[in-house]
Amino acid sequence: MPEQIDKFHYEVQRLNNRVGLTLRICIAVSLLLITAGLIMFIIHGGEAMTAMTPVSSLPQELMQLNPASFITAGLLLILLMPVLIILMSFAHFIALKERRAIIVCLILIIMLALSFIFIWT
Amino acid sequence: MLSFELKNMLDINIWALLGTGFVAGLIGAMIGVGGGILMVPMMTLVLGFPMQVAIGSSLISIVINACTATSVYIRSHVTNLKLALLLATTLVPGAFVGGMLASLFSSPVLSFLFGILLLYVAYTLIPKKPRKKPGPAENIEPVREKEHASHAWLDGRYHDPAIDEDINYQAHHPGIGMLIGFFSGIISSLLGVGGGAINVPVMNLLMKVPIKAAIATSALLLCITTMTGSLIFAHNGYIYPFIVAPLIPGIYVGARLGASLAHRVRSAVLIRIFVVFVAITAVLMILKAFNMLGK
Structure with missing residues (x-):
């Protein structure tokens, strides 16, 4: 029994480490993108966008070094971070066959998916 | 619909926004409150943004x-991931409802509600006399095998x-925690604050989660x-x-600096100053709601 508990806590710690690392990478990249967009805007000036760059044209705008597209990409990454945490937890709990945690994650994923659908329709 | 229109970024001072994020x-970080409590009043009272724009910007910065x-807490294994995910199942719908309500309410109504919230925050921050006996925060109840078997999967363990x-x-009481979480989600999205002021006491006092784990779990919930x-x-x-772009690097750098300065400054003095500041801001927000501040 104690071995089972230790294995369980080892698995939890493994998930924590993975989530922590993913968050740190995402935070660094999003800050880099937003700061780069701001610096480009300050240096080159130009008209500020009042809305975010549409996701469909984001890669193209990024290639053209459009400051607004850099800021939009950074903001999208920020918004995706909590979703990433939930998805990583979901995958982890599936691997561990933790039924209740899987159901909770599934409910959250459905709710967030509905929120995203509501926003983009 | 808002009368506010952003035609050109040149009308807005990037440095003022960067400074706002930094100060918030x-x-x-030094006081231990979310940035929204400071950012929303600064954006509306000082920079003149409409409440909805200030709240939206505050939310994404938070x-x-x-x-x-969370990235710091979770690596030290203090965060209770399963508890956070469970509470999020009601906080998310609450946040959705709060966001929808914010677009229905006018700026003065939101200003008034924010003023009331600030008064509550000021009250909670007033230093209380120390209790003789340790409060429920410090009373970590021993794990009982039979009791609470239905939510034993929410057990937590960390090294202090x-x-x-x-x-x-x-x-304990995950159901009640979820119910209160729904209303916490509404307030968070409606007023652009994290909701930690509600989540942490609920987890600590009601659900008997140790304070360190409650704070860490609340960060993930936010x-x-x-x-x-x-x-x-x-x-x-x-x-x-x-508008959001300058706030984010500002709040990030400010929070990191604040966290490192927090233990070097006398927090009791800082909190007293902050309580007065929050109380004055609350009055200003309420006056603004009744259009008594002028332009």
Whole structure:
């Protein structure tokens, strides 16, 4: 029994480490993108966008070094971070066959998916 | 619909926004409150933004702040991931409802509600006389095998380096916690604050989660709740990339500096000053709601 508990806590710690690392990478990249967009805007000036760059044209705008597209990409990454945490937890709990945690994650994923659908329709 | 229109970023001072984020992050981290409590009044009272724009910008800034805190807490294994995910199932719908309500309410109504919230925050921050006996926060109840078997999966365990001990705990009353979480989600999105002022006491006092785990779990909850709120505000057109962009690096740098300065400054003095500041801001927000501040 104690071995089972230790294995369980080892698995939890493994998930924590993975989530922590993913968050740190995402935070660094999003800050880099937003700061780069701001610096480009300050240096080159130009008209500020009042809305975010549409996701469909984001890669193209990024290639053209459009400051607004850099800021939009950074903001999208920020918004995706909590979703990433939930998805990583979901995958982890599936691997561990933790039924209740899987159901909770599934409910959250459905709710967030509905929120995203509501926003983009 | 808002009368506010952002035609050109040149009308808005990037440095003022960067400074706003920095000050909100710095003081927030030093006092231990979310940046929204400071950012929303600064954006509305000083920079003159409409409430909805200030709230939307505040929410998205809190996402990165909360994610940064979570990345630190989760690596020290204090965060109770399962408890956070369970509470998020009601916080997310709450945040959705709050975001929708914010677009229905006028700026003066939101200003008034924010003023009331600030008064509550000021009250909670007033230093209380120390209790003779340890409160429920310090009373970690022993794990009972038969009792609470239905939510034993929410058990938590972490190592507390301050006392060099492993702390084991059970989360009590998850149902009531979820119910209160729904209303916490509404307030968070409606007023652009994290909701930690509600989540932490609920987890600590009601659910008997140790204070360190409650704070860490609340940070993860804030990530999810404020993200949902941000989506609603983005959908309703209240998030402007060039307003949010300077706030984010500002709050990030400010919060990191604030966290490192927190233990060097006398926090009791700082909190007293902050209580007065919050109380004055609350009055100003209420006066603004009744259009008594002028332009």
